[in-house]
Amino acid sequence: MSVIKIGHVNLRVLDMAAARNHYENILGLIVTDEDSEGNLYLKGWDEWEKYSVILSPSEQAGMDHIAYKVENDSDLDSYANTIQNYGIEVENLDAGTLVDCGRALRFKLPSGHIMCLYADKTVVGKSVGNVNPAPWPLDVKGVGAHWLDHCLLVCPLDPENQVNTIADNVNFLSQCLGFRLTEQALVGPDADIQAVAFLTVTNTPHDIAFVPGPTAGFHHASFFLSGWGDILKAADIMAMNKVKMDVMPTRHGITRGETIYFFDPSGNRNETFAGLGYLATPDMPVITWTEEEIPRGIFYHSGELNTAFTEVYT
Template identity: 30%
Template structure:
């Protein structure tokens, strides 16, 4: 007899990114990414894609370093939130309730086994566009900005983890996420996981941290409508002097059409078109990618560049980067 699936998490709500260059990072997200400012409080600016239904999907916070402040998921109901809080209590991972945040109600915070700060909330503020940003079609959150890349919505994020399997089991057990794809090396080590709470193929991913350092961040991803939009984004990044790390190209895992850059604060940012891949099967079996398959590179054969396995935020000292070359092993050509 199978356990009933836990469906208490509705979707990824927002991320908080830390930046040591707040003004430059803000200009990047507003002018280049085409996001809209929807609030300010203290050292933070709140930003949104034009079709995010909540008030914001990005909290950009001035800090001495870069990295992830926290990731937030919305629960399906007040009762669902209460169930997940009760499940987490006594686990050793709980932090506690956090209240008074702009744009949403009380949030229960906890840390995953790698130390990343996560929160779960239900009450939220739906975005109300001011007259100048009101769309012609009422089923759209905001008028198309026609500025820069015009990212539509928050899609997913990727964290680095020292122990991918331990984190996967944590999110499955306590929050009910389903794994859709995994990378498993020849020695049985899990090197990557893609998890979902929805019919999307994934809401977030964790991949192996090469330096043995916990709590690091890989990237945030905003969705565009088509591959052509990704190609156009590459030209817009070029025109704005933004360093393109890799792409445009197509991932083998999840088949996402991708383009990666670094924003001024050092955080990796992806714009992606995931296409029509949905996981509709309630009994989906995770796709397992082997070491040999990942060595073939991306979908069309492009090798994954080494910085994809070594660059994360907050940054490490140069000695740590050197250490990574000896520890990457089988993943270096993935």
């Protein structure tokens, strides 16, 4: 029984035509479906499930929910019990409630974000197929994102009132769903406040991450590229298309990833993330960043925080 990967993120967008152009032609995701309510379903060329991104028309930007895939259908019953016993209410969703998925669970993280678990989603296959595949498809658009890599969520932290939903999320996901902490930042006079946390269910440095803020929100959805050359080309393509970039190509200390941060036309932040960083097997000791070195953990080269990066989210 295990949670095996990030499944999808459902983002709310203010202008669907502009959002479609961004995710399809600039990020290079493939549109696989569109429903009567105006939701758009997309996947990366290297993904096999039908979608990893749902765009929903809305008057408010931000994230509707994030979903992870479990190994077996029966895991959903076990996880429902575990989550309820932990004290979190679980809603059982019938098959099809999450489009093209089997039955699913829906619940709120301690930070207030909505998470779903599913075991089955329609498989449509990678663009390069499964037999004697080419290393990449010729008809990929834009920056050609391979897959949805991870999401970063903004979680309420108010130490003076003993509120730390980052630590609460880490406890819950570790104890109930088998997520493993890979990196953390500890702050405060006694360096005992877990203010930043990165967790994985695979062998990559993170499948979800949490940073602090006054209110719960969505910081970014990250899409995988192979390497530094792809990151540079991605920045060129974004500049050609006048995409608002937040952070120019650089490297993270945390995860060692190579990165660009930018915004979709509704202000939801995206990242292109390259490099697999390191192999995060279950026996890897947790990496800790101290309060003074958090800026270098986030932007390794400059060692300086960028106010838009730390204060702006949807």
